[in-house]
Amino acid sequence: MGVNRRKFLKIAGVSTLGVAAKPAADALAIEWLDKKLGGFTVPETLYHLFHKPEGFTPGEALIAKRWAMVVNMKQMDEEIAQACIDACHRVHNVPEIDNPKHEIKWMWHDDYEHVFPGQQHEHIDENSKKLPFLVMCNHCYNPPCCRVCPTKATFKRKSDGIVMMDMHRCIGCRFCMAACPFGARSFNWIIPWPRAEEGGLVRGFEGKEPPTPEYPTRVKGVVEKCNFCAERLAKGKIPACVEACQELCKKKGKEPALVFGDLEDPDSEVRQVLRSNYTIRRKPELGSNPNVYYIV
Amino acid sequence: MLEKAFVGGRKYWILIACLLGLIGLGFIMWLWQFRVGLGITGMSRDVSWGFYIGQFTYLVGVAAAGVMVVLPYYLHHYKAFGRITILAEFMAIGAVTMCLLFILVDLGNPVRMINVLLHPTPRSVLFWDMIVLNGYLFLNIFIGWNVLMGERKGSPPPKWIKPFIYLSIPWAISIHTVTAYLYAGLPGRGFWLTAIMAPRFLSSAFCAGPALLLLLCLIVRKTTKFDPGKEQIRTLGSIITYALILNVFFFVCELFTVFYSQIPGHMHHFHYLFFGHEGHANQLVPLMWLAFACMTAAIILLVPPVTRKNEGILTVACVLVLIGTWIDKGFGLVVGGFVPNPLERITEYWPTTPEVLITLGVWATGFLVISLLYKVATSVKVEVGA
Amino acid sequence: MYDGGKIIAGIIIGLALLTFPIWYTSGRAAPKPEVKLPVKEKECVQPGPYMKKKHMQVLDLWRDSVVRVQQRSYVAFNGKEYDMSLQNTCMSADCHAKKSEFCDRCHNYTGVVPYCWDCHIPPKEKPEEKH
Numbered sequence: 096m097g098v099n100r101r102k103f104l105k106i107a108g109v110s111t112l113g114v115a116a117k118p119a120a121d122a123l124a125i126e127w128l129d130k131k132l133g134g135f136t137v138p139e140t141l142y143h144l145f146h147k148p149e150g151f152t153p154g155e156a157l158i159a160k161r162w163a164m165v166v167n168m169k170q171m172d173e174e175i176a177q178a179c180i181d182a183c184h185r186v187h188n189v190p191e192i193d194n195p196k197h198e199i200k201w202m203w204h205d206d207y208e209h210v211f212p213g214q215q216h217e218h219i220d221e222n223s224k225k226l227p228f229l230v231m232c233n234h235c236y237n238p239p240c241c242r243v244c245p246t247k248a249t250f251k252r253k254s255d256g257i258v259m260m261d262m263h264r265c266i267g268c269r270f271c272m273a274a275c276p277f278g279a280r281s282f283n284w285i286i287p288w289p290r291a292e293e294g295g296l297v298r299g300f301e302g303k304e305p306p307t308p309e310y311p312t313r314v315k316g317v318v319e320k321c322n323f324c325a326e327r328l329a330k331g332k333i334p335a336c337v338e339a340c341q342e343l344c345k346k347k348g349k350e351p352a353l354v355f356g357d358l359e360d361p362d363s364e365v366r367q368v369l370r371s372n373y374t375i376r377r378k379p380e381l382g383s384n385p386n387v388y389y390i391v
Numbered sequence: 392m393l394e395k396a397f398v399g400g401r402k403y404w405i406l407i408a409c410l411l412g413l414i415g416l417g418f419i420m421w422l423w424q425f426r427v428g429l430g431i432t433g434m435s436r437d438v439s440w441g442f443y444i445g446q447f448t449y450l451v452g453v454a455a456a457g458v459m460v461v462l463p464y465y466l467h468h469y470k471a472f473g474r475i476t477i478l479a480e481f482m483a484i485g486a487v488t489m490c491l492l493f494i495l496v497d498l499g500n501p502v503r504m505i506n507v508l509l510h511p512t513p514r515s516v517l518f519w520d521m522i523v524l525n526g527y528l529f530l531n532i533f534i535g536w537n538v539l540m541g542e543r544k545g546s547p548p549p550k551w552i553k554p555f556i557y558l559s560i561p562w563a564i565s566i567h568t569v570t571a572y573l574y575a576g577l578p579g580r581g582f583w584l585t586a587i588m589a590p591r592f593l594s595s596a597f598c599a600g601p602a603l604l605l606l607l608c609l610i611v612r613k614t615t616k617f618d619p620g621k622e623q624i625r626t627l628g629s630i631i632t633y634a635l636i637l638n639v640f641f642f643v644c645e646l647f648t649v650f651y652s653q654i655p656g657h658m659h660h661f662h663y664l665f666f667g668h669e670g671h672a673n674q675l676v677p678l679m680w681l682a683f684a685c686m687t688a689a690i691i692l693l694v695p696p697v698t699r700k701n702e703g704i705l706t707v708a709c710v711l712v713l714i715g716t717w718i719d720k721g722f723g724l725v726v727g728g729f730v731p732n733p734l735e736r737i738t739e740y741w742p743t744t745p746e747v748l749i750t751l752g753v754w755a756t757g758f759l760v761i762s763l764l765y766k767v768a769t770s771v772k773v774e775v776g777a
Numbered sequence: 778m779y780d781g782g783k784i785i786a787g788i789i790i791g792l793a794l795l796t797f798p799i800w801y802t803s804g805r806a807a808p809k810p811e812v813k814l815p816v817k818e819k820e821c822v823q824p825g826p827y828m829k830k831k832h833m834q835v836l837d838l839w840r841d842s843v844v845r846v847q848q849r850s851y852v853a854f855n856g857k858e859y860d861m862s863l864q865n866t867c868m869s870a871d872c873h874a875k876k877s878e879f880c881d882r883c884h885n886y887t888g889v890v891p892y893c894w895d896c897h898i899p900p901k902e903k904p905e906e907k908h
Contacts (some may be wrong), residue, residue, distance in 0.1 A: 267499015
């Protein structure tokens with residue numbers, strides 16, 4: 096079956112390249128080409144013939160085939176959730192914007208009935224009603240946002256499944272925001288960190304400075320979201336939220352409320368937790384195949 | 392031929408000046424938006440598309456008027472429409488221009504627009520939308536101009552233009568289909584996730600487009616020496632009637648599936664649009680009812696031949712059709728899809744003043760294009776004594 | 778030729794306007810920009826002349842490499858390894874610690890406004906040292 100499919104894709108690809116073909120065949124060819132080109136587009140690959148990227152993955156980096164996270168709601172409380180959110184927003188220079196319409200959030204919490212709409216009922220236990228369910232980008236295995244992006248500014252990283260945002264490339268069409276079934280994406284409606292010369296353009300923001308100078312900020316007009324701390328993984332560190340959460344849980348004498356690891360590795364912590372607990376995911380019926388699991 | 396656009400009476404120049412004024416105002420507002428970001432609009436994290444994309448969606452439909460005139464003329468040899476194909480094609484040019492401008496003003500980073508070509512991504516529907524819209528614009532300019540040139544010289548249009556004309560017919564269908572697919576393929580949005588989205592787009596396009604064309608024909612008859620013709624207007628009336636009934640029928644199909652199946656994720660949006668949220672009516676509720684009142688009234692006026700053949704009543708019906716479809720598609724369709732959001736929370740949307748002014752600026756640009764082109768077309772028609 | 782005189786006059790005025798910057802500043806070229814090179818580090822990731830000409834291409838490849846293919850380490854021409862980062866490597870304390878004395882000098886001279894700094898945070902400089 097696998098060989099047949101590959102053959103078919105190859106034929107589809109070649110015939111599309113050769114002759115002008117139908118959009119459907121073209122879409123298939125692109126999947127095939129994508130693999131060949133390692134995530135770059137045809138013009139980029141041609142450009143790279145003259146100018147090859149000469150990078151390699153740093154030795155200290157954490158590597159996985161498919162990163163995943165488990166949120167253990169049995170250990171979660173308001174304080175832990177807030178610590179995770181603060182850590183995330185601090186290391187990524189996410190601005191605090193009071194107007195909820197212009198708000199940017201990579202991670203936040205909401206009630207059970209809003210995080211799992213359609214699964215709520217009136218007789219749900221009191222505890223679950225009150226718990227702060229931590230939500231973020233699900234880094235779907237089959238991400239609808241990447242399917243719709245017209246520039247591949249958002250894409251699923253081939254090596255480890257992280258759904259990335261290329262802020263250099265995003266044109267701000269917000270198609271991905273319409274496509275995301277989890278509301279995980281935020282748009283920079285205003286200048287997030289106004290520079291001195293932009294003073295006064297955004298009321299109440301003059302003079303505020305991003306807390307983490309090592310990490311970039313964003314410009315107005317691009318979409319952003321959780322990146323599973325790709326920049327920290329490359330330096331051998333676990334995501335900021337997981338780190339903050341595990342520290343606080345230890346202090347409280349609890350099991351970690353967030354677990355992070357490789358879903359493809361049977362010995363990873365994530366797999367162990369998944370083996371021994373009943374877990375659910377958000378909107379599994381949509382087939383986006385989220386990589387964030389919840390123990391309720 | 393273009394020089395004819397620069398010869399006109401007082402009224403013509405007043406119209407042009409007014410349109411230029413609106414364009415200037417919209418442009419200044421857009422410069423402001425460019426400087427401080429899209430935050431000056433009413434859009435939000437939850438309702439991330441608003442008025443701009445709504446207008447874009449609506450105007451893709453209006454651009455369709457072209458095909459409803461070209462198809463009977465070239466495929467069915469319905470000779471009467473030969474008189475007004477040029478008007479339909481020129482209106483399509485204006486409408487597609489507005490579509491492209493609305494996408495432009497909606498972009499967060501318009502300077503990076505060219506990334507769509509630098510990093511072509513055929514799995515994105517937006518990529519195809521760019522191709523079909525630009526293609527349709529090109530086809531209409533190309534065909535319209537050449538056919539009019541031929542007419543001016545008193546010769547039939549060149550033979551080699553025929554394939555382009557035939558191509559423009561399926562191409563017109565494609566612009567609605569692809570635009571509908573922008574919405575109809577998104578997994579988390581129950582309001583849009585329906586196979587009848589593309590047919591609904593086509594039906595509303597085939598009533599809104601010809602309705603605007605009919606009104607423009609009446610204006611042309613009043614203000615120029617060229618008469619688009621009684622029969623032509625009457626036939627347009629019939630086309631509008633059929634398409635409008637289909638449009639409402641498709642909507643009823645939608646309502647049946649949603650409310651008989653009673654799947655909450657699909658029902659919520661209709662509830663929000665037509666009844667408000669938890670008993671609180673929002674600003675959209677009266678608008679949505681008005682839209683369907685307009686369409687129903689238009690059907691009542693259009694179905695009996697007696698009223699349909701009365702040009703006064705036909706005009707009123709066309710205005711009703713335009714208002715109804717505009718609210719339904721240019722407002723409700725986009726906003727309704729976003730509320731409630733994926734976490735079933737409600738964020739209200741209403742356009743802000745700068746947003747409305749930018750929108751008006753784009754509309755004015757489109758109508759400026761239409762005015763100039765119509766001036767050329769009608770002058771040529773009068774010149775050859777059509 | 779209709780209106781020959783007017784056309785020729787128009788062409789002359791147009792040419793005069795177009796060449797205005799040339800004859801207005803003739804003989805008085807602006808001083809060549811001098812960038813301040815780091816004291817501690819003697820070598821960049823590529824030889825100086827190459828960087829002068831191609832730093833934009835290098836940075837462009839770096840950003841693609843980091844963001845898109847997860848490769849963040851760079852082997853310089855002299856075999857040293859670097860973390861590909863404009864903000865944290867190029868602009869580190871030992872290298873080009875002051876944007877105003879390095880990047881800005883040439884960019885201002887040539888009238889180039891790269892949008893790197895719309896997002897990336899340049900190292901802090903004390904305001905009095907800026908000029």
